[in-house]
Every structure is written in structure tokens, then in C-alpha cells.
Amino acid sequence: MIDNDRMNQLVKSFFEDHDHGREAMQNATVTENICFISYLENNCIPKAKENENDFDLQYFTEYDIHFRMLTLEKIMKLEKFWIVISKATGHFYTTNRDIIVLVDNSEADFLINALAENNFEVEIREIDTNEFTAMIEDLPRLGIKGVQFSDGKLRPMIIPRDTILKADETKATTNPELYIESLIFLQEAHKFGKEGKNIGVNQDSPIIKAIRNATYLVPAIVQNKKGNQMQVKYPFLNTNVKGQKILPVMTDHKEFEYFVNNSVMKDYASLPKGQKACIELPFVEILRVFSTDDLFAVAVNPLGFNLIVNSGLMEQASKGVKLTNNPNIKVEKNGKEILFPEEENSEENLEENSEAEYTPQNTDELRKKVLEHFIKTQQGIIDKNKDIDTEEARKKVKKAQDKLTDFKKQLETLEASDD
DSSP states (O other): OOHHHHHHHHHHHHHHOOHHHHHHHHHHOHHHHHHHHHHIIIIHHHHHHHTTTTTHHHHHHHHHHHHHHHHHHHHOOEEEEEEEEEEETTEEEETTTTTESSSSSHHHHHHHHHHHTTOOOOOOOOOOHHHHHHHHHHHHTTEEEEOESSSSSOOOEEHHHHSSSSOOSSSOOHHHHHHHHHHHHHHOOOOOOOTOOOEEEEEEEHHHHHHHHOOOEEEEEEEETTTTEEEOOOOOOEOOOOOOOEEEEEEHHHHHHHHHTTTGHHHHHHHHHEEEEEEEHHHHHHHHHHHHHHHHHEEETTTOOOOOEHHHHHHHHHHTTTOOTTTEEEOOTTTEOOOOOSSSSHHHHTTOOEEEEEOOOOHHHHHHHHHHHHHHHHHHHHHHTTTOHHHHHHHHHHHHHHHHHHHHHHHHHHHHHHH
């Protein structure tokens, strides 16, 4: 955290000699730059507006933009970053649809404790430049709008993701709204759980609208195929509890490929290529499967944030959705075709706007399996490269060792929470 003397020195340099002030900002640390930008935005610009001084307002605004771009250039040259991860999702902690990236970790504990006071549990993970770039490239898929750069304590500098790295318009993004709303919802559900409460949802809740409007990618087993028609069945997740069938669905192709090639799905992965298919289904067809296969739940990105759409969420999402017979999809149960009567979902039912409580499901066992898989993968990289005497091999080993330590720490935390 920048001290007051250093801040006063930067302010003095800027106001006494603007050229010297620019030079001072170029030589300052990223954290000092962010602090000075905060000073411009919270003191200088508001004061100019209050005094109706258009000259000063334009002057400070232009410098604000200039110093923001200068600071972003510095950020992109950093070798290390620290990202804030939500323990509720195992993914980015999101606030106002932004993620938080620390440009130094001097005040990481302050941030962790501040969020903990509001019952948001987070952890800090270190990443390198390449991982940071890959993360920014992936943000459109996740529905993330921007990045809040900080040291964990000072007011963050918020930069829209497209300002950092322009999104590739050729890459299709599927369901970013469902992705970001799932992260937000699961964070809030975990917070409510810490407070001994369940989170309430109704048909107008953002998460319910996102569930209803999404198109899902579903792994399917092809039974037979003839022309454009094929008969499929779906692999269900095994919870080891009788009557708890869970349908895995994914938000996008990246999540789909990761899921079907993970060791958790080794039986599905071992099927011949012609027997596997990725089926895209709108919510109404997911509801059809839910209804006809007597599912316990649908798991959205089960190896990612793992949103469990149980009967409570499904009931809210299905309000206003009528299950009619789809001429392109034939539904069978125990070898018999199922037909859906027109009078289902009566007007009386559609007008209901009651609220349902959502209780987060315990998915620690699934997370453990994923972490064990990660640990095995990183150990394999280390064993493969440890005896190779090249700079590239040493970098691979170092990177894998760092990740291995991180994954083991996460696994230990999970196992400790069971005790």
C-alpha cells in the first residue's frame, strides 16, 4: 500500500511541473499509478465539476485517460499477477460482473478478511503473464465485463475487458449470461449458507432467466443413426445415492471438451467416436428430459462452477414454458413413446410467482476427483521433463510444480473441511 508521503510527492510533482509529473508517473510503481488515478477521479475531477471549471475538468479528465493507458501498459508488462478465487465456485470471485486482479499481493490478507466479514470466502492464486493473457482472452465466454486492478486495499482501477484485449469476434461465445449469473448466484448462495439461511429465487430472478434462456451442450450416446435422424441416450452422473440421477450439461464447447475428456467420464470417453455426440438443447428440451427421466437434478458445468439445478430451480424456470410434442424429437421411456397433452402448464400455474428456497448441494466429492486428476496431470509433466537439461523443460517443471502445490493445497482444504 502506498504511504501518504509518497502520494504527496506524486501529487506535488504533477501540479508543480506537468512534464516532471508525467515522468514521475512513468517511473512510479503500478500500485502508485493506481493510487494517483484514484486521487484524480475522487478529488480533482469532482472539485472541477463542483466549481463548474470546464478548463480544469477537461484537463484532469485528459490526464486521467492518459495515466490509465500508461498504467495498463505497465500492467501488461508485469511478470506476476494474483487473482481472487471464490471458494463457493472454485472460479473467479465476481463483483459487479468484474473480476479482481492484484498487481501486488501486499494487501491480499486485507481483501480476504474484508470479504470474509461479509461471508464471502476467497483465496488468492498467483499466475504468470501467459496465464493472465489467456485469462483475459477467455473472459467474453464467462460474461465478465471488466477487471478491477488493485493491491487488495486501495480503490481499484477498473478496465473494461475489451480495452485490455480486444475480443476475437470470430470466436462464438455461448451462454455468457448463464455463466456469469451462475457465478454470482453460487457466491450469494454460499454467503447465505454461512449466515444459516437459504437463498430465495422466483421466475424473475436473474439466474432463473439465464437458465430459461440458455442453450445447453449435452453429451449423448448414439444408439443408431439413419440420415439426419439419430437415437440417443444420455449418460447420467453417478452420485452413489439411489434415485439421484443427474444430467450433466455444459455452457460452451470448452467446458464440454474438458468434461467429456476428464477421468470422471472415462467410460464415456472410451466409447468409439461414432457413438459420442454433442447435442445442443434449448431449456424446454432439458425440461423434457428432466420430466421424463425422473431426474434428481441437472448439473451445469459439473467440473467447473457446478450449478445444481434441482427441482426448486427447475420449477421456477419452467413457469411459462409449455411442454408440447416436438415433431423433431421423439421421447421414449421404457421403450414407449411419451406424448405431452396440450393442457399441461395451465394458466393458473403460469400466473404463480411464488419463491423457492435453494439449498446448495454438497459437491466436494466431485471437486476432489477433479483436483486428484489435476495433481496426477501435473506430476506427469514433472516426471516427463525433470531429466531433460533444457531451459524449456526446466520452465515446464517449475510451472507444473507451482500448480501441483496449489492443487494439493486446495485438496487439503477440502479434506480438512470434512473433518
